[in-house]
Amino acid sequence: MIRIEGLTKSFGDKAVLDGVDLEVKRGESMVVIGGSGSGKSVLLKHIIRLLRPDGGRVLIDGSDISGLDEHGLNDLRRRMGMLFQGAALFDSMSVWENVGFALRQHTSLKPREVRRIASEKLRMVGLSGIEDVMPADLSGGMRKRVGLARAIATEPECILYDEPTTGLDPIMADIINDLILSLRERLSVTSVTITHDMTSAFKIADRIAMLYSGRIIEVGTPEEIRKTSSPVVSQFVAGRAEGPIRVEGGYA
Amino acid sequence: MRAEASTPALLRPVEYLGAILMRPLSLAGGLVIMLAKTLRLVFAPPYNLRNLFRQLVEIGVNSLPVVLITAAFTGAVLALQSYIGFKRFGAEGLVGSVVALSMTRELGPVLTGLIVSGRAGAAMAAELGTMRVTEQIDALETLATNPVQYLVVPRFLSGIVMLPALTVFSDAVGILGGYFVSTRVLGANPTLYLNRTWDYLTITDIYHGLYKAIFFGGAIAxxxxxxxxxxxGGAAGVGRATTRAVVMASMAVLISDYFLSSWLFQ
Structure with missing residues (x-):
């Protein structure tokens, strides 16, 4: 469904992505792992065209999305949902207005109907009775779940998760993992998740890809990644300070 | 781009000059592009009337108290100062005309513009800046909503509607402030003062002030x-953006005021 070919992107004179190739099949849960600042978010933002590639292509269902006009782009985005790292809820709107935002903008549904659908999506992520709360009054875990409800409100075919478990306590992180899994089963969506949380990666992934030095250096099932022969991947998976990965400002 | 260390010494002044010129040019280009996008999207559905209404209230209604107080005292001090000056050559009878002409042609729109720059301009920059750094603007895009249409269009429209509306109030209250000081403090004859006010004031003076206000409203937004x-760049970046917005919007009001005046009043 998603095919990335030779994607390059630089900011100033720093090459962040340096020829990324990756394919995500329909219905698959792909997890991209990599260190902080390795360009994972940049990669994810290219899939929904928040960023445009300097070189290479992003193909969705076989068509290059960099050539889309505004109309085509909006059609594409209606088929996708994205959960942002900080949830990115609109803080001028209540929870249900956040969840129902796309429905209010793009359908002629009555507010009451939108609210009903929003409540239903909120129940899917395990929340109820907070429809009229403002986002500022929610905890981090709740904000992420509201963000997730907003991402699935238009029943997308594909969901992009930007560090869904970062900044959450381990139990809340696991609740989010379970939600991602159950949404996948119930809605049979394709998903791309970027994370550096290996517990989460092993739990939700069909396949894991490692982004390092601007390229995908290994792709495999969780089992294959666990048994990798690559010293870079095994260092990251095991979370060791010593190894081939050099961290700026680190001791290695 | 940072200056490369490898630039030959002779070319460095050129590079330096280029870097100085680059900033205002890219800013001007960026503003023109945003204006073009805004104008293209003004009449395009979906219409976000709720956003528009919120901004009309924020820019117009909520700025009104400050505008009224400023205008009242400006009109008052204008009457006081011109009375002192005009008395020296026996022209104190003209105070009413001076206050009326100054308020409608110049001080009404300019002071309103400066107040709205500081109040609403700062709020717009801070709100959009926060939405940018917390990825809310990206989120709008992923929800297939054009952020310029959703955020900029209602603010732009509110600016060009509300600035002239506020200016009308400012003009009226400024003239009233002058009238009050002249008749109650300086002992002018109320009927004579009012006659003098209307004698030299034409409807064109008011219109010209309002044209300027429309321009200021659009520019500030x-x-x-x-x-x-x-x-x-996070919270600090939003702070810098807000400062830049207020400074630039105020400068734009004052500088464009001269050119609009020389063009409208020739």
């Missing part, structure tokens, strides 16, 4: 939204 929209 556009500059403030632009600064917020393109802010980066």
């Amino acid at each position: 556009l500059i403030s939204c632009y600064q917020g929209y393109h802010s980066e």
